[in-house]
Amino acid sequence: MKSAVILFCLALVLTKNTFAQNPDADSPPAHTPENEVALFNGKDFSGFTFCMAKNADPLQTWSVTNGVIHCTGTPVGYLRTTQVYSNYFLTVIWRFVKIAPKADNTGVLVHIQDPDKIWPQCIQVQGKHDRQGDLFLMEGAESKEHKGMDKNTPVPMRGQSAEHQVGEWNKSETICRHNQVESFINDKFVNETTECTLNSGYIGIQSEGGEIEIKSIIFTPLKY
DSSP states (O other), rough: HHHHHHHHHHHHHHHHHHHHHHTTTSSOOOGGGOEEEEESSSSSSSEEEEEEEGGOOOGGGGEEEEEEEEEOOOEEEEEEESSSSSEEEEEEEEEOOOBTTTTTTEEEEEOOOSSOOOOEEEEEEEOOOOOOOOOEETTTOOTTTTTSSOTTBOOOOOSOOOOOTTTTEEEEEEEEETTTEEEEEEEEEEEOOOOOOOOOEEEEEEEESSSSSEEEEEEEEEEO
């Protein structure tokens, strides 16, 4: 009887610990907000640089007004950090201003590699309308789930789109942990890819047709 009680207590402890580590697999895991770093300061593009097609003036595409980044979507290109990051929790709050035919695309870029070009080697969390959460392994980047697939074919998002209506803010959360990338859209788990050939790099946002606004870009380092 005493042995049975001990075994029961051990089972309760193990269950409690497992739940604490992953209470809801569909939700982003807990992180430490006190370590959050605002990559966008709400005023200007300090800490960022640009790569635009045909050497276009980036400030004709990207601007900051009332604490919000505005991107016209044309020409194609990207805004990226000047600092390299690894092992982090990234939160981007953004929205489509409007959707026009074939003008509904953007993306969050992680692990961007030098040199800057259209497009760089990186992993893209797709921002295309109704496909947010697809993961593109770009320009030779590779992963376990992508092996054997055409280079232009993404690791497809899981389940239905979690995207909000046009004009409403979306929360894109990306967890880059060593050689694994996980994507959550509006608090819903949508995708992951593992054994990636990239595990660090710049962080960026695409200009790719969609007129968008970005309210915040928050970086939180992971301790594991």
